Amino acid sequence: MYLPCMSLMLFHLLALHALVYPCQASRFNDETDKQALVEFQSHLTENSRLVLASSWNKSFHLCNWTGIICGRRHKRVTGLDLSGMKLTGVISPSIGNLSFLASLILSDNSFHGSIPLEVGKLFRLQHLNLSNNVLGGGISLGIPNCSALLTNDLSSNNLEHDVPSELGSLSSLVILSLRGNNLTGRFPASLGNLTSLRKLDIEYNRMEGMIPYSVSRLARMKYLRIAGNSFSGVFPRPICNLSSLLFLSIPDNRFYGKLRPDIDQLFPDIQVLFLGGNKFEGEIPSSLANITSLRKFDIEECHMTGSIPLSFGRLHNLEILALAYNSLGNYSSRDLDFIGSLNNCTQLQFLGVGYNKLGGNLPPLISNLSSLLTYLFLGGNAISGSIPLDIGNLESLQSFKVEQNLLTGDIPSSFGNLSMVTQIYLYNNDFKGSIPSSLGNCTYLLYLGLDSNMLCGSIPRELMNVPSLVTLDISHNNLTGQIPNEVGKALRNLQLLDLSNNNLSGTIPEYLVNLSAIQFLNLSVNNLDGPVPTEGTFQKSRNVSVFGNKNLCGGIAELKLKPCLETKAREHSSTRRKIAIGVGAAVTLFILSVMVIISLSLGSRNEG
Ligand SMILES: *[C@@H]1O[C@H](CO)[C@@H](O)[C@H](O)[C@H]1NC(C)=O
Ligand SMILES: *[C@@H]1O[C@H](CO)[C@@H](O)[C@H](O)[C@H]1NC(C)=O
Ligand SMILES: *[C@@H]1O[C@H](CO)[C@@H](O)[C@H](O)[C@H]1NC(C)=O
Numbered sequence: 001m002y003l004p005c006m007s008l009m010l011f012h013l014l015a016l017h018a019l020v021y022p023c024q025a026s027r028f029n030d031e032t033d034k035q036a037l038v039e040f041q042s043h044l045t046e047n048s049r050l051v052l053a054s055s056w057n058k059s060f061h062l063c064n065w066t067g068i069i070c071g072r073r074h075k076r077v078t079g080l081d082l083s084g085m086k087l088t089g090v091i092s093p094s095i096g097n098l099s100f101l102a103s104l105i106l107s108d109n110s111f112h113g114s115i116p117l118e119v120g121k122l123f124r125l126q127h128l129n130l131s132n133n134v135l136g137g138g139i140s141l142g143i144p145n146c147s148a149l150l151t152n153d154l155s156s157n158n159l160e161h162d163v164p165s166e167l168g169s170l171s172s173l174v175i176l177s178l179r180g181n182n183l184t185g186r187f188p189a190s191l192g193n194l195t196s197l198r199k200l201d202i203e204y205n206r207m208e209g210m211i212p213y214s215v216s217r218l219a220r221m222k223y224l225r226i227a228g229n230s231f232s233g234v235f236p237r238p239i240c241n242l243s244s245l246l247f248l249s250i251p252d253n254r255f256y257g258k259l260r261p262d263i264d265q266l267f268p269d270i271q272v273l274f275l276g277g278n279k280f281e282g283e284i285p286s287s288l289a290n291i292t293s294l295r296k297f298d299i300e301e302c303h304m305t306g307s308i309p310l311s312f313g314r315l316h317n318l319e320i321l322a323l324a325y326n327s328l329g330n331y332s333s334r335d336l337d338f339i340g341s342l343n344n345c346t347q348l349q350f351l352g353v354g355y356n357k358l359g360g361n362l363p364p365l366i367s368n369l370s371s372l373l374t375y376l377f378l379g380g381n382a383i384s385g386s387i388p389l390d391i392g393n394l395e396s397l398q399s400f401k402v403e404q405n406l407l408t409g410d411i412p413s414s415f416g417n418l419s420m421v422t423q424i425y426l427y428n429n430d431f432k433g434s435i436p437s438s439l440g441n442c443t444y445l446l447y448l449g450l451d452s453n454m455l456c457g458s459i460p461r462e463l464m465n466v467p468s469l470v471t472l473d474i475s476h477n478n479l480t481g482q483i484p485n486e487v488g489k490a491l492r493n494l495q496l497l498d499l500s501n502n503n504l505s506g507t508i509p510e511y512l513v514n515l516s517a518i519q520f521l522n523l524s525v526n527n528l529d530g531p532v533p534t535e536g537t538f539q540k541s542r543n544v545s546v547f548g549n550k551n552l553c554g555g556i557a558e559l560k561l562k563p564c565l566e567t568k569a570r571e572h573s574s575t576r577r578k579i580a581i582g583v584g585a586a587v588t589l590f591i592l593s594v595m596v597i598i599s600l601s602l603g604s605r606n607e608g
C-alpha cells in the first residue's frame with residue numbers, strides 16, 4: 001500500500017505547505033518533473049534510452065541526472081541540456097510539464113518528428129536550442145507563447161512551411177536562428193517588432209519576396225544573415241537603417257541595383273560585408289575605405305563595373321577582398337594599380353579578382369602583399385607581364401591562380417619556397433622556359449595546371465617527390481624527353497594526368513598501369529613509341545587516350561593500334577631474330593611445297 005500512503009503523505013505535506021510554508025511550493029512538483037522526464041526518455045529509441053539509463057535512475061535524485069540543472073532552492077528542473085549525446089527519437093509533449101524550465105538544449109542529436117505544441121506551456125523558457133537535428137513540420141506555434149525567450153536556435157533541421165508571424169510577439173528575443181531549414185514564404189513583417197534582436201540568421205532556406213520595411217526598426221541588430229534564399233528588390237533599404245551592424249551577409253539572393261555611395265555612413269562599424277551572388281551593378285563605392293573596421297568584403301559574382309578603388313589600401317584590418325566574377329576594369333594598363341595600395345593591408349589573407357576585365361602588367365609589388373596571404377586569384381583576365389622572381393616570399397600561399405591571362409616569361413623557381421601551396425594554376429598563358437624542378441619542394445601540391453603555354457625542356461624528375469598530386473596537366477606545351485619512369489610508382493593519388501600535345505618521346509613507363517585512382521590519362525599527340533600496356537589503367541579505353549603517336553603499338557583492341565609482335569622481336573637479340581626468320585622461312589617453304597603437292601594430286605584426280 002505504498003502509493004496511497006505516499007499520496008496521503010503528500011496531501012499532508014501540501015496542507016502543511018499551504019499553512020506553514022506558503023512560499024515553498026516544491027515537493028509535489030518535482031515529482032511532476034520526474035514523470036515528465038521519464039516520459040521524455042520513453043520517446044527515445046532503445047539505444048538512446050540506454051545512453052541515459054545509468055544516470056537517469058529513479059533511485060538518484062533527479063537533480064543529479066545527466067543533463068539536468070535544478071534551481072538552487074526549489075530543486076525544480078530549470079535546465080535540460082542533452083546536446084551532442086547521439087540521441088534519436090521524438091521530443092515528447094511531456095516536456096511542456098517542466099514548468100520551471102528556463103533552458104532546453106537538445107542540439108546536435110537526431111531528434112525527428114515535429115516540435116511539440118506543448119513547448120508553448122514553458123512560459124519561463126529563455127533558451128531554446130534544437131539546432132542540428134532532423135526535426136520536420138512547421139515551426140511550432142507553441143514557440144510564440146514562450147514569452148521569456150532570449151535565444152531561439154532551430155537551425156539545421158528539416159523545418160518547412162512559412163515562418164509564423166506570431167514569432168514577432170517574442171519581444172525579448174536577442175538571437176533567432178532558423179538557418180539551414182526548408183522554410184518558404186516571405187519575411188514576416190512582424191519580426192520588425194523584435195526590437196531587442198541582435199542576431200538574426202535565416203540563411204539557406206527557400207524564402208522569397210522583399211525585406212519588409214519594419215526591419216528598419218531593428219536598431220540593435222549586429223549580425224544579420226539572410227544569404228541563400230530568393231529575396232529580391234534593390235539593396236534592401238530597411239537594412240540601410242541598421243547602423244549598428246557588424247556583420248551583414250546577403251549573398252545568393254536576387255537583389256539588384258547599385259551600392260549606395262554613402263555606405264560608410266550607413267554602416268560605420270561594419271566588419272563583414274558579404275554581398276556576392278546577386279545582381280548588383282555600378283561601381284564599388286570608394287567610401288568603403290572609410291570603414292576602418294572592415295575585415296571582409298565579398299561582392300563576387302555580381303555585375304560590378306568600373307575600377308577597383310585604390311583606397312582599399314587604407315583598410316588596415318582587411319582580411320578578405322573577394323571581387324571575382326564581375327566586370328571590373330577596362331583592359332587598361334592602370335587596372336592593377338590597386339594591388340600596390342594593398343601592401344599596407346598586413347592582415348590580407350584572400351585576394352580574389354579573377355574573371356573580370358583587368359588588363360595591365362602584373363605589378364612586381366604582388367610579392368610584397370601580406371605574408372599571411374593564402375589565396376591569390378587573378379585568373380581569367382587580360383593581365384600581361386611576368387611573375388616576379390620573388391613570388392616565393394608569399395610563404396603562406398595555398399592557392400596561386402593566374403590562369404587564362406597573357407602572362408609570359410619563366411616560371412620562377414622560387415615557387416619551391418611555397419611550402420603550403422596546394423593549387424598552382426598557370427594554364428592558358430604564354431609562359432616560356434622549363435618547368436622548375438623546385439616545384440618538387442611543394443609537398444602539399446594537389447593541382448598543378450601548366451597546360452597551354454610554351455614550356456620546353458623535360459618533365460622534371462623532382463615532380464615525383466610530390467605524392468599528393470591529384471591533377472597534373474602539362475599538355476599543349478613543347479616538352480621533350482621521356483616520361484619519368486617513377487610516375488606510376490610515386491604519384492599514386494593522380495586522378496588526371498595529361499601529357500598530351502607535346503614532343504615527348506620514348507616508351508610508356510610500365511609503372512603507369514599502377515595509377516589506381518586515375519580517371520583520365522592522356523598521352524596523345526606526342527612521339528611515344530613501343531607497346532601500350534593492356535593492364536590496370538590501360539584496361540578501359542575511356543580512361544586512356546594515346547592517339548597521335550606514330551610508333552605506339554598493342555594495347556587493348558579499342559585503341560585500334562597496330563600489333564606489336566614485330567617491334568618486340570626487333571628489340572630482342574638480332575640472332576634470335578635471324579633464327580626466327582630462318583625457321584619462319586623453312587616453315588613457309590614446307591607449307592608451300594605441301595600445298596603444291598596436294599593441288600597437283602587433286603588436279604590429276606580431276607583429270608582422271
Ligand atoms: C540504479 O541505481 C541503483 C543503486 O545504485 C542500482 O542498484 C540499479 O541497478 C540502478 N538502475 C539502473 C537501471 O541502472
Ligand atoms: C548528488 O550526488 C552527490 C554525490 O554524487 C550528493 O552528494 C548529492 O547530495 C546529490 N544531490 C542530490 C540533490 O541528490
Ligand atoms: C502533464 O502533467 C499532467 C499532470 O501531472 C498530466 O496529467 C499530463 O498527462 C502530463 N502531460 C504529458 C504530456 O505528459
Ligand SMILES: *[C@@H]1O[C@H](CO)[C@@H](O)[C@H](O)[C@H]1NC(C)=O
Nearest residue numbers: 083107108129131151153175
Ligand atoms: C546551439 O547549439 C549549437 C551546438 O551546440 C551551438 O553551436 C550554438 O551556438 C547554440 N546556439 C545558441 C543560440 O546558443
Ligand SMILES: *[C@@H]1O[C@H](CO)[C@@H](O)[C@H](O)[C@H]1NC(C)=O
Nearest residue numbers: 117118119120121141142145
Ligand atoms: C498560447 O497562448 C494563448 C493565449 O495565451 C493560448 O490561447 C494558446 O492556447 C497557447 N498555445 C499554446 C500552444 O500553448
Ligand SMILES: *[C@@H]1O[C@H](CO)[C@@H](O)[C@H](O)[C@H]1NC(C)=O
Nearest residue numbers: 157158159160180181182183
Ligand atoms: C526541401 O523541400 C523540397 C520540396 O518539398 C524537398 O525536395 C527537399 O528535399 C527538402 N530539402 C530538405 C533539406 O529537407
Ligand SMILES: *[C@@H]1O[C@H](CO)[C@@H](O)[C@H](O)[C@H]1NC(C)=O
Nearest residue numbers: 168169189190191192193214
Ligand atoms: C507587430 O508587427 C506587426 C506588423 O509590423 C504589427 O501589425 C503588430 O501590431 C505588431 N505587434 C506588436 C505586438 O507589436
Ligand SMILES: *[C@@H]1O[C@H](CO)[C@@H](O)[C@H](O)[C@H]1NC(C)=O
Nearest residue numbers: 215216217218219238240241
Ligand atoms: C530609416 O532611415 C530613413 C532615412 O535614411 C529615415 O527617414 C527613417 O526614419 C528610418 N527609419 C527608422 C525606423 O529608423
Ligand SMILES: *[C@@H]1O[C@H](CO)[C@@H](O)[C@H](O)[C@H]1NC(C)=O
Nearest residue numbers: 264285286287288289290311
Ligand atoms: C570619407 O569620409 C570623409 C568624412 O566623412 C569624407 O569627406 C570622404 O569623402 C570620405 N571618403 C570617401 C572616399 O568617400
Ligand SMILES: *[C@@H]1O[C@H](CO)[C@@H](O)[C@H](O)[C@H]1NC(C)=O
Nearest residue numbers: 310313314340341342343344
Ligand atoms: C601605407 O602606410 C604608410 C605608412 O603608414 C603610408 O605612408 C602610406 O600612405 C600608406 N599607403 C596606402 C596606400 O595607404
Ligand SMILES: *[C@@H]1O[C@H](CO)[C@@H](O)[C@H](O)[C@H]1NC(C)=O
Nearest residue numbers: 413414415416417438440441
Ligand atoms: C628544395 O629543397 C631542397 C632540400 O630541402 C633544397 O636544397 C632546395 O634549395 C629547395 N629548392 C627551392 C627552390 O626551394
Ligand SMILES: *[C@@H]1O[C@H](CO)[C@@H](O)[C@H](O)[C@H]1NC(C)=O
Nearest residue numbers: 454456457477478479480503
Ligand atoms: C618546340 O621545340 C622545338 C625544338 O626544341 C622547336 O623547333 C619548335 O619550334 C618548338 N615549337 C614551339 C611551338 O615552340
